[in-house]
Amino acid sequence: MYYSSAIGATVNRWSxxxxxxRLSDQKIFAANNERHAGWQNVDGSFADVTENLGxxxxxxxxxxxxxxxxxxxGENFGFAYLSNGSLLKEKELYLPTGNLSPDAVQEGDVHKVGLPYNEKGALLISKYGNGKYFPRDVTSWVDxxxxxxxxxxxxxxxxxxxxTAAQTEIAYIPGHFRDNWNGALxxxxxxxxxMSEPKSGTDIQTDIHIVPAGGGNPAKVEGHPHALQGKDYLTKDGTCTLIDWI
Known part of the structure; x- marks a missing residue:
C-alpha cells in the first residue's frame, strides 16, 4: 500500500x-486499488477513517x-465516498476528529461547518450562484x-x-498583469x-509577496528557501503552496 495526499485534489490550507x-491523506492498496480516507499524523502514523467506520x-x-x-x-474532518473508483464524489461526509465512530458521521460539505457561510446569504448569492466561488476557494477568513x-x-x-454581507469583491492587490493566488492573513x-507571478514573459519567477490588508504596494519576500514553480487547477498550488503564517 502507499499514500497520496494529492490524489484527486490539490493540497491547500484546508488539507x-x-x-x-494532521494532513488529509489517502491510503491506496496496490493489490486492488482500494482507497481509504484518513490523515497522516506528525509522527508518521495514519488514522484510517474508512477502517474505523468499518x-x-x-x-x-x-x-x-x-x-x-x-x-x-475546525474540529471536523471531511471525506467522500467515490463512485466506482472515479473521482466523482457520490456522497460527502464529515465527523469530529476525536470521534471516529459510525454514529458521529454526518452528511454534508465539511467546509461549510462552523464557517460564516450559508446557502442564501454568503457565497452562493445571485452573483456567485453560477459557480464563481465555492467554500474550498476560501484561503483565509478576515472576519x-x-x-x-x-x-x-x-x-x-x-x-x-x-x-459576503455586501456581496461585493474588494481588490487588495494592485494591477492586472500578474497572476495572484493563496492569500493568507x-x-x-x-x-x-x-503568491504571484507575471502572466507572460520569458523568465517567469513565482514569488511570495506581502501587502497591507487594506491594500497598498506589495513587497516581495526575499531569500525564501524554495524555488516556487508549478501550477495546478484552481488553487494554482502545484509544486509549492502558501499555507499560512507561522
Missing amino acids: FSKDYT QQSKSDFEDPVYYRGLGFA ATHAIVNLQEEGNYSSFIVD SPDGTQIAF
Missing part, C-alpha cells in the same frame, strides 16, 4: 488541521471501496463576513477579498501574504 498536526472491504472477493479525504474545518478567495477565470488567477490581521 491541514488547524494546528497543523467501511473497508472484508475479503478478497468483495468489491474494493473508494474513499478520499476532503480536509479539515465573520470577509473572506480571501482564489478566483480562476479564463486561465487567469486572482485573489480577492469577498464581502497574518495573525495580527494587518497584512496578507500571497
Whole structure:
C-alpha cells in the first residue's frame, strides 16, 4: 500500500488541521486499488477513517471501496465516498476528529461547518450562484463576513477579498498583469501574504509577496528557501503552496 495526499485534489490550507498536526491523506492498496480516507499524523502514523467506520472491504472477493479525504474545518474532518473508483464524489461526509465512530458521521460539505457561510446569504448569492466561488476557494477568513478567495477565470488567477454581507469583491492587490493566488492573513490581521507571478514573459519567477490588508504596494519576500514553480487547477498550488503564517 502507499499514500497520496494529492490524489484527486490539490493540497491547500484546508488539507491541514488547524494546528497543523494532521494532513488529509489517502491510503491506496496496490493489490486492488482500494482507497481509504484518513490523515497522516506528525509522527508518521495514519488514522484510517474508512477502517474505523468499518467501511473497508472484508475479503478478497468483495468489491474494493473508494474513499478520499476532503480536509479539515475546525474540529471536523471531511471525506467522500467515490463512485466506482472515479473521482466523482457520490456522497460527502464529515465527523469530529476525536470521534471516529459510525454514529458521529454526518452528511454534508465539511467546509461549510462552523464557517460564516450559508446557502442564501454568503457565497452562493445571485452573483456567485453560477459557480464563481465555492467554500474550498476560501484561503483565509478576515472576519465573520470577509473572506480571501482564489478566483480562476479564463486561465487567469486572482485573489480577492469577498464581502459576503455586501456581496461585493474588494481588490487588495494592485494591477492586472500578474497572476495572484493563496492569500493568507497574518495573525495580527494587518497584512496578507500571497503568491504571484507575471502572466507572460520569458523568465517567469513565482514569488511570495506581502501587502497591507487594506491594500497598498506589495513587497516581495526575499531569500525564501524554495524555488516556487508549478501550477495546478484552481488553487494554482502545484509544486509549492502558501499555507499560512507561522
